[in-house]
Amino acid sequence: MENANHVTFECCTEKIDIQDIEEVEFAIGVRFPKDFVECMLENNAGAPVPCRFDYGRVEGKVFNSFFSLSKKVGSYRILLAYEQTKDSLPDGVIPIGYDAGGGSICFDYVNGKQAEPIVVFADHEYMVSERDLDEQELEEKSLEEWQREAITPIASTFTEFLSKLY
Numbered sequence: 001m002e003n004a005n006h007v008t009f010e011c012c013t014e015k016i017d018i019q020d021i022e023e024v025e026f027a028i029g030v031r032f033p034k035d036f037v038e039c040m041l042e043n044n045a046g047a048p049v050p051c052r053f054d055y056g057r058v059e060g061k062v063f064n065s066f067f068s069l070s071k072k073v074g075s076y077r078i079l080l081a082y083e084q085t086k087d088s089l090p091d092g093v094i095p096i097g098y099d100a101g102g103g104s105i106c107f108d109y110v111n112g113k114q115a116e117p118i119v120v121f122a123d124h125e126y127m128v129s130e131r132d133l134d135e136q137e138l139e140e141k142s143l144e145e146w147q148r149e150a151i152t153p154i155a156s157t158f159t160e161f162l163s164k165l166y
Helices: 018-028 034-043 078-085 135-140 143-148 158-163
Strands: 008-010 047-049 052-055 058-066 093-099 104-108 118-122 151-155
Touching (some): 018 078, 034 158, 047 058, 078 093, 093 118, 104 151
Antiparallel strands (some): 008 047, 052 058, 058 093, 093 104, 104 118, 118 151
């Protein structure tokens, strides 16, 4: 099993409870992984330390913070992030945090919304919605294929993602 014991969190909100998380899961239609839920119950909207991670060919990306999993606490809420990006991300890709440059750390439920998601990076500069593409582009590739070009895998589990922070 991966070891993420070297990670601590700063700037967390007050504690949330499991009902807060269940409300978000219900609204989005997913089940968050147990390791993520346990971490967020203690560190809602926290900024991990260390905070750098690598993905694809990019090294040293700076992870800023997780989104709040409560409607009541925290200013950057996961439901707001989801609503703002759902038309530009493939179905089942849920933002859970953000980097220093506007990209999103996401869960990708590529194997189904009740399966364990992988952790991916969504580069906001390559995110597209259907209204960004013309008819010819949509004949060339499906909307999901275009949207998947903005997605790069980081880790197969949430704990593995934390263990990769340096």
